[in-house]
Amino acid sequence: MVSPESVQLRSFLLSRKNASPPATIDEARARLEAMASQTQIPSNTQVEEVVGTEVVGEWLTLQETAPERVILHLHGGAYVMGSCNTERELASRLCAASKARVLLIEYRLAPERPFPAALDDAIAAYRWLIDRGINSEHIAISGVSSGGGVNAQIVNRND
Numbered sequence: 001m002v003s004p005e006s007v008q009l010r011s012f013l014l015s016r017k018n019a020s021p022p023a024t025i026d027e028a029r030a031r032l033e034a035m036a037s038q039t040q041i042p043s044n045t046q047v048e049e050v051v052g053t054e055v056v057g058e059w060l061t062l063q064e065t066a067p068e069r070v071i072l073h074l075h076g077g078a079y080v081m082g083s084c085n086t087e088r089e090l091a092s093r094l095c096a097a098s099k100a101r102v103l104l105i106e107y108r109l110a111p112e113r114p115f116p117a118a119l120d121d122a123i124a125a126y127r128w129l130i131d132r133g134i135n136s137e138h139i140a141i142s143g144v145s146s147g148g149g150v151n152a153q154i155v156n157r158n159d
Contacts, residue, residue: 012038025111029081039089042096047088050103055121055128057105058084060095069100069138072125076145079110079118087144094142103129107150122150 012035022028041047041060048059061067071094075087084091084104091102107121122141129139143151 008038025080032077032081032086033083036083036086036088041089041092045092045095050105052128054124055103055105057103057125058088060088060091060102060104062095062099064099065095065101066099067101068134069098070129070134070140071095071098071100071102072122072129072139072141073102073104074107074118074122074141074143074147074150075104076143076147077109079115079146079149081109082146087147090144098140100140118146118150119153122154126154 022031044062046059046061048061050057050059071091073087073091073094075082075084077083077086084106087104091104094100095102103125105121105125108117110117126139126141130136141151141154143149
């Protein structure tokens with residue numbers, strides 16, 4: 001049996017079949033954000049905005065979340081688009097499956113902020129977690145697409 005979500009996704013994709021490709025990065029970003037606005041997170045997921053000098057993003061938690069366990073999740077988007085909004089639904093599933101808090105960050109995007117801005121922001125978020133007493137053994141780093149690339153760069157650093 002096909003899920004209602006699959007039917008909705010197929011319908012959306014078919015409606016976009018003849019759409020012209022985005023002409024600018026801003027248009028591509030807007031389209032991705034619009035697609036993400038079609039998703040919903042479970043009502044029991046709490047979202048708390050994080051705005052600081054080192055980290056901008058949001059925490060996703062559930063009542064049964066273990067506060068000492070954290071997933072630092074990095075969104076995809078070819079380093080030029082994507083946001084907490086575009087990854088929130090997946091992050092809510094990670095939170096539910098792992099019973100860990102999920103920190104989504106708004107890393108800086110190219111071309112306005114080229115490499116290594118995204119990597120620097122991800123490292124700053126990891127250090128921010130450590131500075132708040134999260135044991136490194138209790139932090140997992142995940143990412144989708146370009147976020148996975150940032151993840152691999154963090155793991156392979158020597159500092």
